[in-house]
Amino acid sequence: MGRKFTVRRLLTAALTTALVLAGTPASAAPAPGGPGVGDDYYPDYGNSGYDVSHYDIRLRYTPATDRLTGTTTILATATQDLSRLNLDFLLDVSSVRVNNRPAAFTRQGEHELVVTPARPVAHGAAMTIVVQYAGTPSTEVGAGYTAWIKTPDGALAIGEPEIAWWWYPSNDHPSDKATFDVSVAVPDGVEAISNGFQPRPPVRETLGYTRWSWRSLKPQATYLTSLVIGQYDVTTDTTENGQTVYNAYSQLLEPDFRDAAQASVERTAEITEWKSELFGPYPFEAQGGVVTPPGTLGFALENQTRPNYSSAFFRRGSNTSVVVHENAHQWFGDSVSVDEWKHIWLNEGFASYAEWLWSEKNEEGTAQEIFDYLYATYPDDADIWTTAPADPGTAQLFGDAVYDRGAMTLHQLRVAVGDDDFFEILRTWAASQKYGNATTAEFTALAEKISGQDLDALFEAWLFTPSKPAVAQAFAARGVPVAPKSWATISATHELLHRH
Numbered sequence: 294m295g296r297k298f299t300v301r302r303l304l305t306a307a308l309t310t311a312l313v314l315a316g317t318p319a320s321a322a323p324a325p326g327g328p329g330v331g332d333d334y335y336p337d338y339g340n341s342g343y344d345v346s347h348y349d350i351r352l353r354y355t356p357a358t359d360r361l362t363g364t365t366t367i368l369a370t371a372t373q374d375l376s377r378l379n380l381d382f383l384l385d386v387s388s389v390r391v392n393n394r395p396a397a398f399t400r401q402g403e404h405e406l407v408v409t410p411a412r413p414v415a416h417g418a419a420m421t422i423v424v425q426y427a428g429t430p431s432t433e434v435g436a437g438y439t440a441w442i443k444t445p446d447g448a449l450a451i452g453e454p455e456i457a458w459w460w461y462p463s464n465d466h467p468s469d470k471a472t473f474d475v476s477v478a479v480p481d482g483v484e485a486i487s488n489g490f491q492p493r494p495p496v497r498e499t500l501g502y503t504r505w506s507w508r509s510l511k512p513q514a515t516y517l518t519s520l521v522i523g524q525y526d527v528t529t530d531t532t533e534n535g536q537t538v539y540n541a542y543s544q545l546l547e548p549d550f551r552d553a554a555q556a557s558v559e560r561t562a563e564i565t566e567w568k569s570e571l572f573g574p575y576p577f578e579a580q581g582g583v584v585t586p587p588g589t590l591g592f593a594l595e596n597q598t599r600p601n602y603s604s605a606f607f608r609r610g611s612n613t614s615v616v617v618h619e620n621a622h623q624w625f626g627d628s629v630s631v632d633e634w635k636h637i638w639l640n641e642g643f644a645s646y647a648e649w650l651w652s653e654k655n656e657e658g659t660a661q662e663i664f665d666y667l668y669a670t671y672p673d674d675a676d677i678w679t680t681a682p683a684d685p686g687t688a689q690l691f692g693d694a695v696y697d698r699g700a701m702t703l704h705q706l707r708v709a710v711g712d713d714d715f716f717e718i719l720r721t722w723a724a725s726q727k728y729g730n731a732t733t734a735e736f737t738a739l740a741e742k743i744s745g746q747d748l749d750a751l752f753e754a755w756l757f758t759p760s761k762p763a764v765a766q767a768f769a770a771r772g773v774p775v776a777p778k779s780w781a782t783i784s785a786t787h788e789l790l791h792r793h
């Protein structure tokens with residue numbers, strides 16, 4: 294559940310109380326929910342009027358035809374007296390039921406499914422919404438593209454911010470997190486992989502299909518819920534503290550990338566253990582990673598408990614940087630999620646800085662050396678300087694300012710407050726915002742509180758000003774720094790990460 298909704302609910306409660314005191318009716322006539330949650334960048338993403346607690350997604354998928362049929366059951370609570378509500382979805386819907394009665398439904402705009410329950414739903418009441426649907430996801434276009442990827446042997450539902458629309462109806466915004474059960478029947482011998490753990494092993498159904506089940510018990514954003522279908526080789530293990538590790542490698546990987554991919558992704562548990570020392574306990578119930586077929590996914594994504602990687606990351610050999618990056622997101626992005634998309638540097642700046650810390654730990658270049666190198670080598674008119682990380686706009690949502698300047702901001706903070714306070718800030722941030730939704734203002738306030746310093750000038754220059762900030766060090770005197778050893782891998786990694 295997002296903070297935004299909690300605040301709205303409190304406000305609504307206060308207003309209702311005020312109305313009662315004034316002698317007017319306690320509630321107005323039921324009204325339609327809105328087609329968006331109020332995100333500045335994506336006004337029609339997510340919906341208002343209700344709050345989802347659980348998705349039960351039950352699918353059948355045939356790789357040969359890209360035919361997906363499904364039933365998604367949504368448990369939600371109305372956050373107003375509701376006459377109508379929207380879901381975000383692209384596939385063809387055959388029926389919708391709300392609280393056990395058939396509901397009317399229609400399409401609006403590109404991705405809105407407008408549902409009118411047979412009876413209005415009272416503010417605070419529980420809703421069970423059942424949507425039945427079918428379609429060919431690879432033929433659907435939303436936000437100007439098709440996020441669903443058909444692969445030679447299956448499909449990938451991996452994307453940010455858009456992906457849920459192609460495979461399950463939802464309140465598609467990170468501020469409304471929920472738990473998930475995902476179950477998919479695929480032809481016998483095909484793997485179907487999602488987030489969390491398997492509450493039961495794959496079960497054979499009739500007619501040559503096997504059903505795979507996955508469960509996520511911690512709050513999870515809709516875009517972080519993934520589905521991977523195809524021919525995969527799986528490795529499983531259990532960590533020292535009892536967590537399941539489930540990794541999968543496409544059988545289409547060339548033998549040479551396959552080894553490099555395994556030499557990277559098999560180190561996931563070691564990497565999360567190292568991070569637990571820096572950021573606090575790993576927030577979820579399982580770990581792992583999936584390496585997708587060559588020529589399909591062009592990036593990596595921090596899907597909750599189980600990031601998905603393009604095989605391109607491993608083409609030049611092992612790459613632990615990208616494993617560090619995606620798993621740092623388990624703390625920063627997945628557990629602590631953005632309240633609105635404009636706060637994306639809270640995800641990407643932090644995950645990028647984790648790569649610098651990994652470089653420092655491995656003696657392949659300190660964070661200061663990487664900072665110096667970037668500061669000296671990005672041209673003055675580069676996007677990194679002309680974009681403010683804390684308000685990058687949609688065109689630069691995954692740009693250099695968000696990743697590299699975001700990490701540089703954290704490094705400047707570390708220099709200003711010292712290592713003890715810096716890591717205390719990161720740990721307190723991860724703990725106090727665990728499973729929630731956060732804003733840049735909340736982070737800067739926490740940094741000032743823990744350090745006891747006024748950091749307004751630092752954050753203003755680094756996060757909010759679209760020009761190159763001044764720093765104390767005199768680079769001119771030292772000449773252009775040499776690239777740290779880790780930089781080739783980190784920059785190649787970021788090149789691919791920017792593609793989504």
Ligand SMILES: [Zn+2]
Nearest residue numbers: 618622641644
């Ligand atoms: Zn990232």
